[in-house]
Amino acid sequence: MKVLLVLALISLAALASTRKPLAARYDNFKVYRAYVKDSEQLEEFKKIHQHIQVHILHEIGGPNRSYDVIVGPLFQRTFEQVLNDLEVAYDVIVEDLQALLDESPVDEDAPMDWETYHPLDVIYDWVDEQCDEHDYLECKVIGHSYEGRPIKSVRLSKREGNKAIVIEGNIHAMEWISSATVTFILNQLINSEDDDIQRLTEEFDWIVVPMVNPDGFVYTHEVERLWRKNRRPNGYTNSSGPCYGIDMNRNFDYHWSGAGWGIEDPCDHWFGGDEPNTEREILALQDFVSSFDDGYIRAYLAFHAYGQYVLLPYGHTNTEFPPNYDQMMRIAAAFADGAVDAFGSVFTYGASGLLNYVVSGAAKDWAYGVKDIPFTCTVELRDKGTFGFFLPSNQITEVGVEVTEGLKSLVAKAADEGIFD
Numbered sequence: 001m002k003v004l005l006v007l008a009l010i011s012l013a014a015l016a017s018t019r020k021p022l023a024a025r026y027d028n029f030k031v032y033r034a035y036v037k038d039s040e041q042l043e044e045f046k047k048i049h050q051h052i053q054v055h056i057l058h059e060i061g062g063p064n065r066s067y068d069v070i071v072g073p074l075f076q077r078t079f080e081q082v083l084n085d086l087e088v089a090y091d092v093i094v095e096d097l098q099a100l101l102d103e104s105p106v107d108e109d110a111p112m113d114w115e116t117y118h119p120l121d122v123i124y125d126w127v128d129e130q131c132d133e134h135d136y137l138e139c140k141v142i143g144h145s146y147e148g149r150p151i152k153s154v155r156l157s158k159r160e161g162n163k164a165i166v167i168e169g170n171i172h173a174m175e176w177i178s179s180a181t182v183t184f185i186l187n188q189l190i191n192s193e194d195d196d197i198q199r200l201t202e203e204f205d206w207i208v209v210p211m212v213n214p215d216g217f218v219y220t221h222e223v224e225r226l227w228r229k230n231r232r233p234n235g236y237t238n239s240s241g242p243c244y245g246i247d248m249n250r251n252f253d254y255h256w257s258g259a260g261w262g263i264e265d266p267c268d269h270w271f272g273g274d275e276p277n278t279e280r281e282i283l284a285l286q287d288f289v290s291s292f293d294d295g296y297i298r299a300y301l302a303f304h305a306y307g308q309y310v311l312l313p314y315g316h317t318n319t320e321f322p323p324n325y326d327q328m329m330r331i332a333a334a335f336a337d338g339a340v341d342a343f344g345s346v347f348t349y350g351a352s353g354l355l356n357y358v359v360s361g362a363a364k365d366w367a368y369g370v371k372d373i374p375f376t377c378t379v380e381l382r383d384k385g386t387f388g389f390f391l392p393s394n395q396i397t398e399v400g401v402e403v404t405e406g407l408k409s410l411v412a413k414a415a416d417e418g419i420f421d
Ligand SMILES: [Zn+2]
Pocket: 172, 175, 249, 304, 305
């Protein structure tokens, strides 16, 4: 009897240790889009989460903007009431978030493709396979995340003396379309037989870091689909306990000006830290970029979601512009022209401080301002708000194709403009 009990306990323990944490579900959660007009409304809107449980998906960047907010069934009535009291107009853009997420299920065992979203292991296994099969790829682990996961890089170089383009993916954990697109591009560069793409790989080197935030990404798969930051305990607590994570695209050191606009809660999803350059993931990325000779890297593209923008430096101001801003605008225009021809997706381009809002600490500003890379940008991928952060997986391939077309056109224009000279 005793033996049986012990055996039963052992098998229970084995079961427990192999079981993954249960991912949060969003049954009957709605996504609202709230249109905040003036500063007075904004001040009140910012405080909503102090009263009821809501998840604001957008960084508070000022009035005259819309903010997407996830609200569970328990709080929907109160939330609507608060918005009505504040005279903030709103739409319900997703009626049942779980139903929408279920349209893009993740099969953990499915081999890599660009029809579905994949977990980290599948993405990394595919990267390793490519590295094994092609001797012109130089693959390196550039560092490790807070929880010890590798951050992998692939450098494609077929000719001595080429200049390089850096592509960075998934620094924001929940933006799955980012690493899906970055690996789509990498796959095209390696395996496409299209002459234009092959020429891109003969004439330029490509440095790809598909997953800057592996801890956050794994967390979005296993626990909370809507996580944005990394997973380092940031030293603060709020009423729900310890705060985790730093928004790593607010932590780069160029005109860094605090945690961001209006951060009052260090548990916020866009908390940029107490000081810049605190996160080991972005330090690894910075060291890696800095390990190359000056002048070798000529373009730096960071992929994000959503909104269909090519955001140029600067982020920290909307009254000062980079010395070669006009040139960067012409190159960004070329990307937009190439991309729109594929499926009609319109990309808007301009300084992020103008198009988005004034906020500092982004990779593209560091790459431009500190590393002197003459063309840098953040590409906000599809869509323009229909699905927002929950872009269904049946759009991955189209996004990959339109961005590849945009890139072809961008690189050609950048070459014309002398960026690679
Ligand atoms: Zn992002």
